[in-house]
Amino acid sequence: xxxxxxxxxxxxxxxxxxxxxxxxxxxxxxxxxxxxxxxxxxxxxxxxxxxxxxxxxxxxxxxxxxxxxxxxxxxxxxxxxxxxxxxxxxxxxxxxxxxxxxxxxxxxxxxxxxxxxxxxxxxxxxxxxxxxxxxxxxxxxxxxxxxxxxxxxxx
Amino acid sequence: xxxxxxxxxxxxxxxxxxxxxxxxxxxxxxxxxxxxxxxxxxxxxxxxxxxxxxxxxxxxxxxxxxxxxxxxxxxxxxxxxxxxxxxxxxxxxxxxxxxxxxxxxxxxxxxxxxxxxxxxxxxxxxxxxxxxxxxxxxxxxxxxxxxxxxxxxxxxxxxxxxxxxxxxxxxxxxxxxxxxxxxxxxxxxxxxxxxxxxxxxxxxxxxxxxxxxxxxxxxxxxxxxxxxxxxxxxxxxxxxxxxxxxxxxxxxxxxxxxxxxxxxxxxxxxxxxxxxxxxxxxxxxxxxxxxxxxxxxxxxxxxxxxxxxxxxxxxxxxxxxxxxxxxxxxxxxxxxxxxxxxxxxxxxxxxxxxxxxxxxxxxxxxxxxxxxxxxxxxxxxxxxxxxxxxxxxxxxxxxxxxxxxxxxxxxxxxxxxxxxxxxxxxxxxxxxxxxxxxxxxxxxxxxxxxxxxxxxxxxxxxxxxxxxxxxxxxxxxxxxxxxxxxxxxxxxxxxxxxxxxxxxxxxxxx
Numbered sequence: 064x065x066x067x068x069x070x071x072x073x074x075x076x077x078x079x080x081x082x083x084x085x086x087x088x089x090x091x092x093x094x095x096x097x098x099x100x101x102x103x104x105x106x107x108x109x110x111x112x113x114x115x116x117x118x119x120x121x122x123x124x125x126x127x128x129x130x131x132x133x134x135x136x137x138x139x140x141x142x143x144x145x146x147x148x149x150x151x152x153x154x155x156x157x158x159x160x161x162x163x164x165x166x167x168x169x170x171x172x173x174x175x176x177x178x179x180x181x182x183x184x185x186x187x188x189x190x191x192x193x194x195x196x197x198x199x200x201x202x203x204x205x206x207x208x209x210x211x212x213x214x215x216x217x218x
Numbered sequence: 219x220x221x222x223x224x225x226x227x228x229x230x231x232x233x234x235x236x237x238x239x240x241x242x243x244x245x246x247x248x249x250x251x252x253x254x255x256x257x258x259x260x261x262x263x264x265x266x267x268x269x270x271x272x273x274x275x276x277x278x279x280x281x282x283x284x285x286x287x288x289x290x291x292x293x294x295x296x297x298x299x300x301x302x303x304x305x306x307x308x309x310x311x312x313x314x315x316x317x318x319x320x321x322x323x324x325x326x327x328x329x330x331x332x333x334x335x336x337x338x339x340x341x342x343x344x345x346x347x348x349x350x351x352x353x354x355x356x357x358x359x360x361x362x363x364x365x366x367x368x369x370x371x372x373x374x375x376x377x378x379x380x381x382x383x384x385x386x387x388x389x390x391x392x393x394x395x396x397x398x399x400x401x402x403x404x405x406x407x408x409x410x411x412x413x414x415x416x417x418x419x420x421x422x423x424x425x426x427x428x429x430x431x432x433x434x435x436x437x438x439x440x441x442x443x444x445x446x447x448x449x450x451x452x453x454x455x456x457x458x459x460x461x462x463x464x465x466x467x468x469x470x471x472x473x474x475x476x477x478x479x480x481x482x483x484x485x486x487x488x489x490x491x492x493x494x495x496x497x498x499x500x501x502x503x504x505x506x507x508x509x510x511x512x513x514x515x516x517x518x519x520x521x522x523x524x525x526x527x528x529x530x531x532x533x534x535x536x537x538x539x540x541x542x543x544x545x546x547x548x549x550x551x552x553x554x555x556x557x558x559x560x561x562x563x564x565x566x567x568x569x570x571x572x573x574x575x576x577x578x579x580x581x582x583x584x585x586x587x588x589x590x591x592x593x594x595x596x597x598x599x600x601x602x603x604x605x606x607x608x609x610x611x612x613x614x615x616x617x618x619x620x621x622x623x624x625x626x627x628x629x630x631x632x633x634x635x636x637x638x639x640x641x642x643x644x645x646x647x648x649x650x651x652x653x654x655x656x657x658x659x660x661x662x663x664x665x666x667x668x669x670x671x672x673x674x675x676x677x678x679x680x681x682x683x684x685x686x687x688x689x690x691x692x693x694x695x696x697x698x699x700x701x702x703x704x705x706x707x708x709x710x711x712x713x714x715x716x717x718x719x720x721x722x723x724x725x726x727x728x
Contacts (some may be wrong), residue, residue, distance in 0.1 A: 141709065151675065154667040155483030155705065158713045160685070167523070186685020 070134030070145060070177045077196030078166040081126035084171055088120035096119055135194050137205065142182060144194050154192050158212035160184050178202035182209065225677045227293035229305065233334045236627040237280050237284045237323050240330050242278070249638040250274060259396035294353055296367060301341065303351060314340055319537075321515065323365040325358075337361040341368070365510070369495050375622065390494065393562050405485060405554040406478030408527045415473040430586035485553060492566055497537075497551060511549055515539045517687045518569045518658040521560065525651045535560045536569065560679050569657050578636040582679045585695025592673075593624045637693045639704050642711070644684075646693055658684065658691050660711035668701050684708070 096114035097140045100106065128148050145151070151171045165181040172178060172195075180202045181193040197205070284307070292305040301314045322342040331337065336355035355363070397405070486503035496512035518538040535552040551562050551567075564571055597620040604613035634650040644658045664685030671673075674680055680701040684691040693704070 140713065149672050151670045152667055153669075154684075155666060155709060156665040157709060159713065159715065162663045184664040184685050185687040187688060188683055189665045189667055189685040192580050192665065 069138060070136050070143075073196035074177060074198045074201070075130075076177055076198070078126040078130045080171055080175045080196070081129055082122055083174075085118075085121055085125060089122060091140055092118060094180075105149055130196070133194075133196065137208065140211065142192070142194075144204075154189060156182055156184055156189075156192055158209050159214060160186075161209055164206045164209055166199075166206050170200065175207055180205055203213060227295040227302075229338055230289065230353055231355055231357050231360070232289075233336055234289055234499060235285060237330050237334060237336060237355055238289075239282060242281050242285070246274070246278065249598070250672075256267070278362075288606065288717065301351070301364075302370070303353070313351060314626075317368055317371040320368050322367050322510060322512065324510070325361045325365065327502075327506045327508075329504050331355050332504075337508075339364055373578060390499065391491040392493075394491065394492050394557060394566060395488075395490040395555065396496070397485060397554070399486075401483050401554065402482050402488070403478055405532075407480035408524065408532065408554070409477035409481045410470075411471050411477055411480075412473065412559065414476045415469050419469055419471045450586055475582060488553065490551060490563065497563075499551065511537055511539055511551070513567055516569070517662050518656060518689055518691065519567065519569050520689075521571075521655040521657070523652055523654075528652065529555050533557055533560055534564060538686065541572070564657075569643065569659065572638060572640065573656075576638045576640050576645065578638045578645075578647070579696070579700070581632055581635055581637075581693075581695035582677075582697050583632060584677045585674070585679045586628040588673050588677060590624055590628040591693075593628075594621055597621055597624075635694075640709060644691070647692065658686060660708050661715045662687070663691075663708060663712055666705045666708055666712075668698075668705060670698075 078192075092113075092114055096110045099107070099110040103109065103196075105208040132148045133144075135145070135147045141155050142157045142158065142161075143153070145153045162183045163184055164183070167179045167181060168177070169179075175201050177195070177196050178194055178201075179195040180197055181190045181191050228676060256528050285492075287307045288305075291307050291310075292303070294301065294303045297314075301320075301671050302312060302314045302316045304310060304312045320341050324340045324342060325337045327337050328339065331354075334355075335358055337358050338352060338354040339356055339361045340353075349360055353364075424454040483503045483505075485501050488501040491497070491498045491500075493510070497517075498508070498510045500506065500508045516537050520536040522536065523533045532554055533552075533556070534554060536552060537549040537551045539549055552563055557571075561571055594617075597616040600616040600620075601613040602614070630650040631648070634648065634653065636645075636647040638645045640660075642660055644660055644663075646656045648654055664687060666685070667683045669681045669683060670679075674695075678698055679695045680698045682693040682696060682701045682704060696704075
């Protein structure tokens with residue numbers, strides 16, 4: 064098992080969802096910057112321009128990087144989740160160790176038809192491993208796969 | 219008693235009441251004394267009888283009434299599949315705990331219940347926190363019976379309904395480890411607590427006016443010691459030293475005595491037995507605890523020692539189990555023993571101490587060097603600030619002292635940090651002054667994670683973290699290739715057993 068090999072990418076809609084999420088944060092930031100601009104006498108742009116540059120960069124780059132940094136695989140009856148841009152974490156949970164499974168949808172995720180799959184283990188560390196940005200149907204299908212594997216093991 | 223009696227709701231023992239009353243009264247002693255003192259201060263005994271007595275009676279009466287209501291409204295029923303407890307005076311709560319979810323049943327006897335022959339029965343569910351179900355108080359025999367019942371139900375065999383009054387047939391048990399009073403006292407000597415000494419020292423300096431002598435007054439000490447002959451008085455400076463030694467010695471003595479007393483209270487008559495159901499531990503002088511750790515639930519082992527006790531070869535063995543994080547339950551299997559005594563207990567849990575053939579490895583030096591450099595950069599920053607304020611000498615301190623300390627710490631941590639991958643187990647060993655050995659079964663881990671920060675990716679090392687039920691286990695700063703090798707090996711082992719086999723199947727081997 065190597066770093067990038069045989070990992071499935073997330074749904075491309077995840078990028079759009081992240082972008083929308085960031086856009087909301089950007090609006091708040093820009094609003095704050097505008098207030099600061101108004102407060103500073105004369106339209107210097109000292110706050111507004113950096114804020115605009117930062118948000119533009121974030122809107123273009125961050126979703127792409129997040130999207131490419133995340134991958135998963137269900138091979139060999141194991142859920143493997145690789146994530147993180149700076150702090151790379153590569154987590155493997157064998158189906159046989161899964162206690163229960165959640166498929167969650169936030170309001171934004173629902174707009175894009177995405178879901179987050181969370182598996183829970185009995186371990187104190189990594190008690191839950193979550194995988195965002197899955198197409199809802201894929202997430203439920205994965206849940207069924209894992210559940211079937213658990214049932215087969217326990218009879 | 220007929221079989222149906224087993225399913226009908228029962229109440230806890232009526233004597234619970236007496237226990238509650240005694241503990242209530244002991245709680246009331248202080249308020250009564252304070253209140254009585256305040257009233258008696260006025261010197262009017264009539265006032266005491268008129269005002270104070272009815273008040274006390276009302277409080278006691280209300281408490282007893284409430285305790286009675288609580289007792290009468292709490293029932294438990296032992297059902298086919300679960301244990302149900304209904305409780306509450308005004309609002310009713312019903313809780314059902316299925317046998318499959320009960321990890322363990324522990325019996326605890328505090329002083330007062332012990333006088334009445336009662337036990338507190340606790341059903342540990344592994345949920346952690348306060349969610350565990352407790353029944354206080356039941357007769358000892360009923361506690362034992364419930365424990366046996368839960369265990370048998372869990373294993374699928376139904377126990378024939380037994381009368382709570384007949385003694386439970388004791389299953390075959392074998393003594394694994396016991397502590398003689400002498401051993402307990404030796405253990406106590408090592409439990410010397412500096413914190414206690416500090417507290418006592420602080421207390422003495424605050425309240426030294428209460429003592430019949432001046433602790434910090436060397437002259438007073440000299441007079442005390444000099445006695446009729448006055449031979450010490452003439453020795454001047456030496457006498458002061460002797461006085462100081464005595465003051466220090468008495469403090470140390472307090473520390474040692476506290477250590478021994480605390481240890482004796484906790485560990486008195488320590489017995490670890492192997493029963494059909496697992497390891498059974500009984501200990502305690504005043505509060506006697508009785509805990510059973512099912513062997514197949516043991517997830518990992520920890521062997522610990524301390525700075526001084528290591529020199530004498532004393533070690534402690536701790537069991538990491540699923541119910542392990544439920545606070546009060548301390549799963550210390552052998553608190554104080556030589557390795558020869560620990561080895562058989564380890565074997566009994568289905569684990570093994572690391573064989574000689576195991577290949578121990580260290581972390582990558584690059585990891586420790588990076589750790590050191592990061593810390594050193596911080597120290598440099600502090601120095602730079604000090605220098606900016608023109609404190610040239612002060613600027614040297616962080617770099618020299620901090621640097622030396624961090625350097626030696628990182629070196630020692632690297633020198634004494636080991637990990638090894640055995641046939642069936644995974645070992646980590648760390649700590650220079652108090653080595654700590656962890657033994658985890660490769661089959662019983664829950665998940666594996668490789669974590670790398672930007673520096674780690676640059677330098678080619680990784681941290682390996684394992685999901686362990688009831689504990690934590692990680693190996694830091696090992697080469698990426700080795701991290702992957704260990705992960706793949708562990709994952710292969712994990713795939714051989716399902717979770718239910720890891721925690722439930724009594725027949726499974728670690």
